[in-house]
Amino acid sequence: MKKIKSIALMLVAILSLSILTGCSSNNESADKAETRVVKTSKGDVEIPANPKRIVDISGSSEELVILGYTPVATANVDSYDTENVPSYMADTFKDTKVVGHSMMDTMDIEAIIEANPDLIIMAPRQEKMYDELKEIAPVVMLEDYSNDWEANLKQVATLFDKEDEAQAWLDDYYAEAKKIGDEIKKAKGDQSYVVALASSGQFMIFSEGGMGTILKDDMGLKQPANMPKQDSITLPTVSIEGLSEIDADNIVVIGMESDKQDLAKNSVFNEIRAVKDGNYVFLNASPFFSQAYNPMGRKLLLEEVKNALM
Template sequence: MKRLKSLMLLGVTIATLGLVTGCSGNSNNESSKDESQTRIVQSVKGEVEIPANPKRIVDISGSSEELALLGHTPVGTANVDSYETDKVPSYVQDKLGDAKVVGHSMMDTMDIEAILAAEPDLIIMAPRQEKIYDQLKEIAPVVMLEDRSNDWEAKLKDVAALFGQEEEAQKWLDNYYAKAEEIGKEIKEANGDQTYLTVLASSGQFMVFTEGGIGTVLKEDMKLPQPANMPEQDSITLPTVTMEGLTEIDADHIIVIATESDKADLKASTVWPQIRAVKEGNVTILDASPYFSQAYNPIGRELLLQSIKDEVVK
């Protein structure tokens, strides 16, 4: 009887192991099948076959924030701080901190060896890196996106289209614009009908964010008025004015993005204290790192909304 019970127990054990092994085998087959699936996407170079669900993306196009926002955190990135180009911007460290920095997205070449070491299953690049396209194709499938360096919204939509996430991106955009407009209303209620000027200090001169960067956050998204005497911007290049030029623009509130050196120049200047907004205490000075490039990317842009309110509402 004891032997019979032992044989029965052995039979049940074998059957159970077979069931577990069978389930495990199906799971592995499903996983393997999923990894082997591909799809065709459009790129600047035409149709490209990419993994259906890429797991190890290297992005050198400058679209890493868009990828992270949509749930595709890259293993390699060229989204770096404009002033500390060996690291990702501090405001997105929690989302991109584990990604290997392989270059600067605005440059035409990258660290090919670092890209190779990242073992990517998909590489995303921009036309400005055209000269390394053939090298990258030897490593993994490559998608070349349009250059949207001055159109953050179009860049987000391009990345979303690559993964079939257009609705998700649009929902995020709708929420962002609603939040921006609401915070803009709160600023106007607190400060009245002030005009706002945003500039980048640069060796005694100022690059004016007329139609780019942080200037569009205030003007287009938050609906805050600009001064009447704004210099025109007819290309991606920001117009430059002298300190006397700031006086002519005559904004109620000036937001200055500056390095420590440029801050020291402002402090030493005899003209700067004579500008009306400075006299009235309506000046906000933000660190060049990370604020200069923050507005060109979606996560950074959203974070700017509350930062701007906190600074300009006294």
């Protein structure tokens, strides 16, 4: 009888060990499934497969929203109101804390800690914070694509294996942009367009950046033959006389209210052909200056541009 009991106890022990081993193996598989390793400029980094509390200081918060992640903290702020997110994102980011300005090299580290992130996304310009940030949570340093908003969306999508979602969003965006561009051309004919930022009595011309590329590249609208060349990410600058020499059929000026008032009183500006012909549009710098550099802002601008030009 004792022998039978011993055998029975041994079988129970073996069975229990098998169950525990199986559970352990399943837990390990589950743990592995909950993270993924991504390649970054700082080497391979293990990140949550589906992060819940992302702090983004890279300026990619709109890209994250497109992919289904609303950050708990952001540095996507209005360039003319750096304490707040752009007005068009206010509802989306109503519960998102501002921890800095994405174009700066430092952030509010205490606010980042308080956000309790499980993932931090940063840009190369904030590299001096890298070691400090990686003590808080896994950190991904993105590549700097400057003005290439599409490339940035795609690299953020790669982090989460969501390239297909990003491409579908881009396809929808470009289809809508072309449709609106065709509507504008049908209404106004083969006219030319220039977009300029008013700055201290001069104008920075969006030749290859910002809203200028929405009109030229995405909508397919024509730029004037006399556009200044842009050789870097820095926008070329012209005087009021230089703006007149560009001789666009339509002029869109982005600026502050004081710029609008100054231009209304400027005799040289009011003699520019597009202004005299009533083909001049003024848009507020907040939020329109930086809106075109971000994907959700860019998409919202399509209807804004249509309404302004037609």
